[in-house]
Amino acid sequence: MKAYISVFKLRLTYGLQYRTAALAGVATQFFWGFIIIMVFEAFYSGTVTDPPITLKQLITYVWLQQAFLAFIMLWFRDNELFQLITSGNIAYELCRPSGLYGLWYAKLLAQRLSSALLRSLPILAVALLLPEPYRLPLPADPAAFIMFVLALLLGLFLIVSLSMLMYISVFVTLSPAGSLLMFGVIGEFLAGMVIPVPLMPDWLQSIVYVLPFRWTADFPFRVYSGHIGTGEALIGIAIQIVWLALLITIGKLAMARVLRNVVVNGG
Amino acid sequence: MIIVKGLSKAYQVAKRSPGVKEAMKALFKREYKVVEALNDISFTIEPGEIVGYIGPNGAGKSTTIKVMSGILVPDVGTCTVMGFTPWKDRVQYVKHIGVVFGQRSQLWWDVPVIDSFELLRDIYKVPEQEYQSTLALLTETLELQEIIHMPVRQLSLGQRMRCEIAASLLHSPSVLFLDEPTIGLDAVSKIAVRRFIRTINEEKGVTVILTTHDMNDIEALANRIILIGKGKLLYDGSLSAIRSQFGTLKTMTVVYSHHAEPLKVEGAVIESWTTERAVLSVDTAQTVISEVLISLSQQVEILDVAIDTLPIEDMIIQLYKEHQL
Numbered sequence: 343m344k345a346y347i348s349v350f351k352l353r354l355t356y357g358l359q360y361r362t363a364a365l366a367g368v369a370t371q372f373f374w375g376f377i378i379i380m381v382f383e384a385f386y387s388g389t390v391t392d393p394p395i396t397l398k399q400l401i402t403y404v405w406l407q408q409a410f411l412a413f414i415m416l417w418f419r420d421n422e423l424f425q426l427i428t429s430g431n432i433a434y435e436l437c438r439p440s441g442l443y444g445l446w447y448a449k450l451l452a453q454r455l456s457s458a459l460l461r462s463l464p465i466l467a468v469a470l471l472l473p474e475p476y477r478l479p480l481p482a483d484p485a486a487f488i489m490f491v492l493a494l495l496l497g498l499f500l501i502v503s504l505s506m507l508m509y510i511s512v513f514v515t516l517s518p519a520g521s522l523l524m525f526g527v528i529g530e531f532l533a534g535m536v537i538p539v540p541l542m543p544d545w546l547q548s549i550v551y552v553l554p555f556r557w558t559a560d561f562p563f564r565v566y567s568g569h570i571g572t573g574e575a576l577i578g579i580a581i582q583i584v585w586l587a588l589l590i591t592i593g594k595l596a597m598a599r600v601l602r603n604v605v606v607n608g609g
Numbered sequence: 610m611i612i613v614k615g616l617s618k619a620y621q622v623a624k625r626s627p628g629v630k631e632a633m634k635a636l637f638k639r640e641y642k643v644v645e646a647l648n649d650i651s652f653t654i655e656p657g658e659i660v661g662y663i664g665p666n667g668a669g670k671s672t673t674i675k676v677m678s679g680i681l682v683p684d685v686g687t688c689t690v691m692g693f694t695p696w697k698d699r700v701q702y703v704k705h706i707g708v709v710f711g712q713r714s715q716l717w718w719d720v721p722v723i724d725s726f727e728l729l730r731d732i733y734k735v736p737e738q739e740y741q742s743t744l745a746l747l748t749e750t751l752e753l754q755e756i757i758h759m760p761v762r763q764l765s766l767g768q769r770m771r772c773e774i775a776a777s778l779l780h781s782p783s784v785l786f787l788d789e790p791t792i793g794l795d796a797v798s799k800i801a802v803r804r805f806i807r808t809i810n811e812e813k814g815v816t817v818i819l820t821t822h823d824m825n826d827i828e829a830l831a832n833r834i835i836l837i838g839k840g841k842l843l844y845d846g847s848l849s850a851i852r853s854q855f856g857t858l859k860t861m862t863v864v865y866s867h868h869a870e871p872l873k874v875e876g877a878v879i880e881s882w883t884t885e886r887a888v889l890s891v892d893t894a895q896t897v898i899s900e901v902l903i904s905l906s907q908q909v910e911i912l913d914v915a916i917d918t919l920p921i922e923d924m925i926i927q928l929y930k931e932h933q934l
Contacts, residue, residue, distance in 0.1 A: 348731035356720055422718075434715035436680045438732050439704045445732075602682065 357456025364460035412457035417526035482568025493562035503589035534560035616686035661831030707777035711789035733780035767798035
């Protein structure tokens, strides 16, 4: 366990070095946030039926999405790990007395956390002070806020478990390009990153609800805005835990399998 | 300590002839070639030995090291190191070994060396006190004081290699596998690395298995060499045995005052010849040196003579030749 914490700490301090990248990230996220909100505002002003989610809740959704992008985007990648696999430096990792899965998991977790720490606070602080209608409202109630934090953290663990599968797939394909694209495009759409899930047609929603992706982004954001009530949120958190256990089990099994067949070529 | 029996490993390699047409064909039907990296390799290594594992490129040296360190699973054969089967008891086993792959890196590229060391300390669960004393010893013998707080990306190759070796020894392993530890190093760094390997072998009794292409490494360190070629074990024995096998072969360099005609010496082979200098090789088991000298002095006026035993590198080349590698 200490080893995992150690990897986590090292990667965290290392990730916190990149201040300029974080600043640029913050600027980009604001730009995107405004554009998306403007587009939805235009749609909402022209609607005649009652939308399934209020504009206020939608704005919350967008700002949280921008602030915690590092927690929820699937394409956020660790090139070091890819290089490790494709270049054969993995040889060293295989000589360590601890499981590769745990070490990599800790590393990816720390990478996302360090990135989010630098970006989320400034974005949230500014978004809370913006003029209406762009302002990010406070959470629906204190219970919703606690649920939101829990759901967001579980979502972070979930996304790392999902991306571990992507890294494992590189053992077979030897190139991260394909799995990254597939995972990125499909996974993020299904997580509600492109169109918020409540605005999707019913048939698509029923697909999204049976897959794990929405639990990483859509679910915590809707808990914050109160679109999902506390009672429903509790059930949701339980489902998150079930998914997490399932994905980690699959990941560990897959890892053990690919490691058995790994071949490190060359001197 | 290490018992290897009947180890074989074959790789399947996709192959294709050049050209677009062949590439299109390969889309539908892949052709594979089986490369036998190891073929029935057996040897035993006792605790405290330093063994030089040598052979030409592609002989299977690194493959053997990878099997012994638990990274690769062989097709057939058994391998026991300190009672463990490397690829089966991997997690338990690797605590006891240290591995250096000269062509790869285990240090985190963007952080100071000491951070990587501390991470390894936690991964191997080394007690703090033991870690500090090992680190102090390694820092002193490998001269790391200056570089330990620098990020790895700013180190020179020699500095990095010394850090890599230190990193592999932080958990005080009893067996150390070194896969080309001196590759790309200058003479000074090579000597430092060799001296260090000697020291840990003598003082801590670490068993060392070392692959290299630099025969000076072997000469300075290994009492025993194992030679493999094309996956087969060709020679396993002491360096002195090879020396005595080839020790009767001498190279004689003669410098003489101008002489236009080629020399003719019974019992010696003229390797090269000019009007003022000749290099001869003599097998002292068949010809006595003095006879060669007498024959030479009858033909030319000798100014200088140097007689050398065959360098170890040439002995190895002779061995390769004998086995047609």
